[in-house]
Amino acid sequence: MDVQLKRGLLDVCVLAAIKNEDSYGYKIIKDLKPYVELSESTLYTILKRLETSNMLTVRTVEHDGRLRKYYHITDEGLARIEEFKMEWDGIMSIYRFIARGDEQ
Amino acid sequence: MDVQLKRGLLDVCVLAAIKNEDSYGYKIIKDLKPYVELSESTLYTILKRLETSNMLTVRTVEHDGRLRKYYHITDEGLARIEEFKMEWDGIMSIYRFIARGDEQ
DNA sequence: CGATATACATCGTGTCACGAAGTATATAGT
DNA sequence: ACTATATACTTCGTGACACGATGTATATCG
Numbered sequence: 001m002d003v004q005l006k007r008g009l010l011d012v013c014v015l016a017a018i019k020n021e022d023s024y025g026y027k028i029i030k031d032l033k034p035y036v037e038l039s040e041s042t043l044y045t046i047l048k049r050l051e052t053s054n055m056l057t058v059r060t061v062e063h064d065g066r067l068r069k070y071y072h073i074t075d076e077g078l079a080r081i082e083e084f085k086m087e088w089d090g091i092m093s094i095y096r097f098i099a100r101g102d103e104q
Numbered sequence: 105m106d107v108q109l110k111r112g113l114l115d116v117c118v119l120a121a122i123k124n125e126d127s128y129g130y131k132i133i134k135d136l137k138p139y140v141e142l143s144e145s146t147l148y149t150i151l152k153r154l155e156t157s158n159m160l161t162v163r164t165v166e167h168d169g170r171l172r173k174y175y176h177i178t179d180e181g182l183a184r185i186e187e188f189k190m191e192w193d194g195i196m197s198i199y200r201f202i203a204r205g206d207e208q
Numbered sequence: 209c210g211a212t213a214t215a216c217a218t219c220g221t222g223t224c225a226c227g228a229a230g231t232a233t234a235t236a237g238t
Numbered sequence: 239a240c241t242a243t244a245t246a247c248t249t250c251g252t253g254a255c256a257c258g259a260t261g262t263a264t265a266t267c268g
Contacts, residue, residue: 008109066191094139098120
């Protein structure tokens with residue numbers, strides 16, 4: 001998928017991936033794979049950004065001798081998802097403009 | 105509208121704006137206004153990029169003592185629009201993932 | 209015992225939207 | 239006559255961001 005097209009979707013995708021239950025980096029990548037592929041460097045950058053902007057909180061848990069950082073969505077994160085849904089109308093109208101036939 | 109979300113759409117929007125008839129910078133901005141707002145600096149950057157990648161050709165015309173650069177879409181440009189339409193299925197599935205209810 | 213999966217982190221690079229500022233002409237308002 | 243405002247295009251600098259490359263470290267499986 002086109003890089004530019006992904007950009008606006010990734011942050012919200014990641015939020016959606018932890019919406020129903022806390023998750024961690026590696027799992028998020030696997031869960032999102034059917035929809036969007038993103039590399040580890042991209043994901044961790046996004047998670048850091050979402051943490052800084054208070055969209056999620058982090059909690060480190062030891063699991064099988066390895067560290068795992070569980071991410072938990074905040075109210076602000078949930079609000080961001082809702083905001084995205086609102087924006088979707090605008091996106092759809094852009095799509096229709098682009099995909100319109102040759103009338104006009 | 106979210107900057108990141110716009111990014112993937114702008115190039116194709118501009119192509120769509122000149123699809124049915126050749127147009128020029130100022131007019132493109134006005135035509136796109138109901139769908140996406142973009143500044144002149146943004147538009148001209150995009151036009152230059154689309155020209156470099158052979159999505160459109162340029163022709164300078166004198167109009168009322170002022171210069172006007174008319175942009176004409178190429179076959180490659182038309183193909184880019186078609187490609188975008190194909191990609192749309194993927195975008196929609198991402199949207200459904202994000203907007204899905206609370207069933208897991 | 210070496211490969212593969214799990215798990216997270218950092219750095220550098222290239223792409224890109226956009227504000228700011230500039231150049232230049234025509235028209236409408238006062 | 240002067241001053242906005244609209245038209246029309248250009249260049250520069252900045253900050254945001256995805257991603258490949260690279261690194262660290264442990265567990266499991268063949």
